[in-house]
Structure formats: structure tokens, C-alpha cells
Amino acid sequence: MPRIKQTAPNVTHHKGQRSQEPLYLNRILPQWRNPEWLEGEIWRAVVAQQPVAVTCRDTLIANIVNLDWAIEAKDPNMGDELSEDIKYYTQLFTDNGEIDYTSHVEWVAKDYLDLPFGGGTEVGREGDDPNGKVVWIEPLDAATLFPTLAYDYPVGQRMDGRNPVYFPYYGINRIYMSPKTGYMRKGWGCAPPEKIFLAIQLLNRGDVYYANLLLDTPQIGILDLLDMSKTSAESWIDSWATLLKGVDPFKIPVLYEHEKKAEFISFTRPPTELMFDKAMAKYVTLATAAYGMSPSDIGMSPTSSGGETLAGSIRQERKSRKAGYALLKKKFTLYFNRMLPEYLNFK
Numbered sequence: 001m002p003r004i005k006q007t008a009p010n011v012t013h014h015k016g017q018r019s020q021e022p023l024y025l026n027r028i029l030p031q032w033r034n035p036e037w038l039e040g041e042i043w044r045a046v047v048a049q050q051p052v053a054v055t056c057r058d059t060l061i062a063n064i065v066n067l068d069w070a071i072e073a074k075d076p077n078m079g080d081e082l083s084e085d086i087k088y089y090t091q092l093f094t095d096n097g098e099i100d101y102t103s104h105v106e107w108v109a110k111d112y113l114d115l116p117f118g119g120g121t122e123v124g125r126e127g128d129d130p131n132g133k134v135v136w137i138e139p140l141d142a143a144t145l146f147p148t149l150a151y152d153y154p155v156g157q158r159m160d161g162r163n164p165v166y167f168p169y170y171g172i173n174r175i176y177m178s179p180k181t182g183y184m185r186k187g188w189g190c191a192p193p194e195k196i197f198l199a200i201q202l203l204n205r206g207d208v209y210y211a212n213l214l215l216d217t218p219q220i221g222i223l224d225l226l227d228m229s230k231t232s233a234e235s236w237i238d239s240w241a242t243l244l245k246g247v248d249p250f251k252i253p254v255l256y257e258h259e260k261k262a263e264f265i266s267f268t269r270p271p272t273e274l275m276f277d278k279a280m281a282k283y284v285t286l287a288t289a290a291y292g293m294s295p296s297d298i299g300m301s302p303t304s305s306g307g308e309t310l311a312g313s314i315r316q317e318r319k320s321r322k323a324g325y326a327l328l329k330k331k332f333t334l335y336f337n338r339m340l341p342e343y344l345n346f347k
Contacts, residue, residue, distance in 0.1 A: 034197045040115050040143025047114050047193050050200045052284055055298045056192070056291040057113045060328050064109065065102050067329070069093075074345050082343065089134070089340055096137060104139065105332065108175065111142035112331065113291070116188045118176025120145055120155065122167060123339055130170040134339050137173075145174075147187030173338055175331045192290040199286040206280050224263040292324020 038046075047053045071090050073082045094101050108119035120140050125132035144159040153166040155174060176189035193200060225233050281295075288295050336346035 034194065040117065040141075043115050043191070043193055044143070046197070046200060050203055050287075052203055052287045052298070052300075053193060053200055053291075056288055056293055056324075057110065059293070059298050060113065060291060060324055061106055061109045063325055064328055064332060065105050069101075070347050071340065072345050072347055074343055078343065085341065085344060089344065092134060092137070093336065099137065099139060104137070107139040108335070109328065109332075112175050112177060112191070112328075114191055114193060115142050116176075116180075116191060116194060117142045117145050117147070118174055118189050118191070120172060120174040123171055123173050125170060128171075130168075133341075137339070149187050173335060175335045177327075177331075192287075196287050196290040199283045199290075202283050203280065203287065206283070226260040226262060228262075292327060 047057065071086050071093075073079045073086065079086075093104070099107070104121075108121060111117070111119035120142050122138040122140055123134055124136040124138070126135050140157065141159075144157050146156050146158065148154055148156050148166065152169060154169055155172045156164045156166045158164040177192070178190040178195075180186060180188045180190060225236075228236070284295050284300060288298065288300075333346055340346060
């Protein structure tokens with residue numbers, strides 16, 4: 001009966017061998033799936049390298065910034081009595097000396113639409129009192145913030161290898177999208193780039209594909225020299241390699257002294273066969289949908305054939321007004337109201 005070996009065998013060495021043998025071969029394969037975790041700066045880079053995502057984000061922010069806003073008394077009969085408080089907070093939000101309203105919304109909304117944490121600002125209150133008047137607002141880099149799941153100190157900040165600091169509930173103001181329901185990700189959100197990560201990556205690959213078609217570099221494939229002799233072919237290959245070097249590496253290769261036509265066999269398929277325009281249109285639609293928008297909202301045609309009906313445009317606009325635009329508007333209404341006394345309302 002054969003003996004069963006249950007321990008890994010040792011690597012075989014020759015007598016007197018000094019060189020070391022590898023224990024195993026590392027083979028790292030990229031996984032085609034949504035990442036489970038990425039740092040904030042990486043998520044910003046994911047968005048920055050995809051124009052569709054950047055355009056969706058900036059379009060939503062522009063729509064919010066261009067809205068008129070006002071601070072009112074919750075009780076209409078108290079408007080005159082609270083006029084000084086209304087005037088104070090209106091000036092604080094308009095321009096507090098450090099950041100104006102437009103920059104304020106742009107700062108917070110960019111992180112809200114890019115990062116799992118969302119966007120956040122530190123709120124300074126008079127006397128560091130939870131019910132004190134807000135005297136200053138400091139925008140924070142949300143990539144350095146993290147939730148603590150503690151009510152009194154709900155948010156911490158860690159940066160540059162220093163010890164973290166923790167913000168009391170009345171000293172931090174935060175908005176984030178799509179709260180994570182998993183136990184290990186409690187307190188975090190899910191911004192659009194994480195929702196459509198694969199679609200963004202496919203758009204990037206499509207951009208690279210089309211860019212390579214326009215670059216002055218030889219197409220990938222095989223040049224069949226047919227009846228050219230081995231000596232002549234090797235000589236030509238050496239001269240071709242020399243031509244690809246230097247300050248201006250792209251040169252025009254020349255073949256001569258052969259009777260039959262040289263044939264180039266491409267390793268790739270032409271764009272017309274790949275139908276990349278239809279594929280790109282599909283992923284553009286998916287990317288804009290994650291932001292609650294449609295391609296027409298960012299000036300792109302919703303179909304690869306181009307054009308759409310007036311009724312279709314109106315229908316898409318109504319959908320966008322009820323989705324991404326409405327959600328961002330609601331989030332910022334709650335965001336500003338958290339900095340106001342309970343008797344005032346941001347509208």
C-alpha cells in the first residue's frame with residue numbers, strides 16, 4: 001500500500017549549491033470586478049481620467065450653484081423679529097471671508113459625488129457650544145475623514161501619519177450618498193464612481209483604443225514579406241528597428257526588390273467591425289444613469305445614430321430633475337439647515 005505524504009516536499013538542492021531557489025512563482029492577475037476598497041485619492045483619480053464622469057459631476061454642481069436660495073423663518077409671523085439672524089446667516093453662507101457660497105457648494109459636492117465618505121466641513125460655533133452661533137466654516141479634505149460610529153464624535157481625520165483627531169457632532173457637517181448596509185462598511189456611502197466602476201474602466205479602455213489609432217506608431221500585426229529572401233528580410237528588419245529610434249522615431253518603411261505585393265496581417269479588428277460607437281454609447285448611458293442623468297444632459301446623443309425626438313428630450317429632462325438633480329438639491333438643503341438655528345430654514 002503506497003504511503004500518503006501530507007507535508008510539502010523540500011526544494012531539491014545539488015551538493016555544494018549556493019544559489020537559492022524560488023519557493024513559488026508569483027502570478028498576479030487583475031480581477032475584473034468592482035474594488036472592495038480604494039483610498040480617497042484613488043477614487044478622485046478614477047473620476048479625473050474619465051471625461052464622462054467629470055462632466056456629469058460638474059453639470060450637477062452647476063445646476064445647484066445656479067439655483068436661487070434664501071434663509072427664512074420657519075414661522076412666517078416671526079420674520080421681522082428674526083431679521084438680524086437671517087441677515088447674519090445669509091452673509092455667512094454668501095461669503096464668510098474664507099470661502100464664498102459657490103466655492104463652498106463646489107468643494108463639498110465634488111467629494112460628495114466622488115468619495116465613499118462624501119463631503120464634509122468643520123463648523124466653528126461660538127464658545128464651542130452645541131447650540132452656539134456658527135462663526136466660521138472650514139471645508140475639509142474628505143479623503144482624510146472616516147466615520148467612527150460614535151454619536152458624540154461621529155467623524156475622525158487622519159493624515160500625514162499623525163495621530164487622528166475627532167470632531168464632535170456639532171463641529172462637523174457631512175453629506176454622503178447611498179449608505180452602505182454591510183456591517184464592515186457601516187457609516188460609509190457609495191458614490192457614483194463606485195457604482196459604475198466597470199463601466200468607467202470600459203470607457204477608459206475605449207478612449208485608449210481610439211487614441212492608439214490616431215498615434216503615429218505602427219499598427220500591431222505581422223508584415224508578410226512573401227518572396228523576400230531571409231537575408232534581405234533580416235537586413236530590412238534591422239534597418240526598420242533603427243528607424244524607430246531617435247528624437248522622431250516614426251519613419252516610413254520602404255520595401256524593394258520583390259515581385260509580389262507585401263501583405264500586412266493585423267492583430268486587431270477595424271473599428272467598424274467592433275462597433276465601438278454603439279458599445280461606447282451604452283457605457284456612457286450607464287455612467288450618466290449612475291449620476292441620475294441622461295447623455296443629453298451633458299450634451300451627448302443618447303443613441304449612437306445621433307439625434308432624438310423632442311418628446312424624448314423632454315422625458316429625459318424630467319427624469320433627471322427627479323433623480324440626480326433632485327437628490328443633490330435635497331442633500332444640500334439638509335446640509336445648510338444643520339448649521340442654522342431650529343427657528344430658521346434654508347430654502
